[in-house]
Amino acid sequence: MSVNEAPSRPARVNPEAWANAVRAAWHAGGLRATEPRLRVLKTITRYAAPFTAEQLYTDLLAAAGERPGRATVYRTLEQLHGAGWLARIHTQGGEAGYAPSFPGHLHHLVCTSCGIVIAFEGCALDELLERLAAQTSFAIEGHLLQLYGRCAACRKR
Ligand SMILES: [Zn+2]
Numbered sequence: 268m269s270v271n272e273a274p275s276r277p278a279r280v281n282p283e284a285w286a287n288a289v290r291a292a293w294h295a296g297g298l299r300a301t302e303p304r305l306r307v308l309k310t311i312t313r314y315a316a317p318f319t320a321e322q323l324y325t326d327l328l329a330a331a332g333e334r335p336g337r338a339t340v341y342r343t344l345e346q347l348h349g350a351g352w353l354a355r356i357h358t359q360g361g362e363a364g365y366a367p368s369f370p371g372h373l374h375h376l377v378c379t380s381c382g383i384v385i386a387f388e389g390c391a392l393d394e395l396l397e398r399l400a401a402q403t404s405f406a407i408e409g410h411l412l413q414l415y416g417r418c419a420a421c422r423k424r
């Protein structure tokens with residue numbers, strides 16, 4: 268997987284490839300890979316399900332070594348989300364968390380049982396958007412789409 272390349276088939280984001288791509292993007296964008304930022308990245312790669320900012324901050328506090336400040340954690344999350352490296356994931360309880368993603372037109376499938384997130388590229392909403400734009404005179408600028416259900420492994424249990 269190269270730097271900006273999203274998975275070509277629906278797939279779980281590979282944490283190693285994701286972290287490498289983020290570091291490359293930081294480097295290209297002139298953002299220094301400081302120790303606290305790298306610790307944030309590393310901790311994110313350990314989550315099997317969407318995580319919240321508070322959960323991440325708590326986990327970083329519990330780890331040994333230099334602890335990033337709350338502001339650094341939140342700013343790093345904002346940067347990653349703004350650049351498309353983290354997707355906002357909504358769970359059924361109405362909570363929102365983050366999951367690793369790639370910049371571009373990506374959507375996500377989320378397992379309501381184990382929390383696994385599968386990313387897929389694009390969607391087939393063009394016809395619907397065109398019709399709605401014609402019917403409502405809206406200049407539609409974006410859309411949100413997230414699918415939820417039970418993953419293959421959870422269905423076998
Ligand atoms: Zn599952």
Ligand SMILES: [Zn+2]
Pocket residue numbers: 372374389390391392410412
């Ligand atoms: Zn879409």
